[in-house]
Amino acid sequence: MKSQPEVWLRGPIDSYPSALQPVAHAILQAQEEIHELMQDFPSELLWEKPAGMASPGFHLQHMAGVLDRLATYAKTEMLSKEQLDYLKNEGVSDRTITAETLxxxxxxxxxxxLQIxxxxxxxxxxxxRGVxxxxxxxxxxxxLFHAAEHTQRHFGQLLVTVKVLVLQRAEIG
Incomplete structure (x- = not known):
């Protein structure tokens, strides 16, 4: 992935109208970088909160939840009980979940x-659309713009948190 330019510099993506290209580009860029960042990330660090920051597990769950909720509102629907339960449980430590699963x-x-x-x-x-x-x-x-922006923001926070945790582990180990 490093050899390719960022997603927005690869040209239009056929599936999306030109007005929505920036949304698709931002989300796909975050997805690629998340995969790179989380490759070989130790699952035992998923719920760690260095300096009180949100855990990597929270960020991964939250990005998924936000995309789901904002798509629901864009379709003029209200959140389901399952979505509200998911929201309530974002960031709740579950040591059985792996980084790969998240x-x-x-x-x-x-x-x-992206299909929506x-x-x-x-x-x-x-x-x-009411929220x-x-x-x-x-x-x-x-x-849609907020979904892309929010995903990018939480990827940035995830990046910093993961780097801090990996550095701390290297210093201790």
Whole structure:
């Protein structure tokens, strides 16, 4: 992956309208970098919180959950009980889960999100979409952009946390 340019520099992706290319590019870039970062990451460090930062496990779960929730709102649906339960449990330590499993689950959610993204009519990006029980005002475009931005933000936090944990482990070991 290092030999390729970043996703946004590889040209348009056929499945997405031009107005939604930046969303697809950002999410796919994060996915590639997450795979590289988490390769060989020790699962016993998934729930560690160096300096009180959120754990790597939380970030991986949260990115998947956010993509799922924002896609749900973009489709004019309310969150299900399962989605609300998932939200409540993001970051709850589960020593039986491996880093590989969390990355695979994120991949599944990214695939679902990108499928929904490919079906969006770009002429409807400014259509209202309510968020949450309070139906806070947003738009389809706002939700999709936020999904990409939020994924990138949490990837950045995941990157720092993983690097700190790996460095700490190397210093101790």
């Amino acid at each position: 990355v695979e689950k994120l991949d599944v959610q990214i695939k679902k999100f 993204l490919s079906e969006i009519d770009p002429n409807k990006l400014s259509d209202f 949450g029980r309070a139906q806070l005002p947003s738009t389809i475009g706002g939700l």
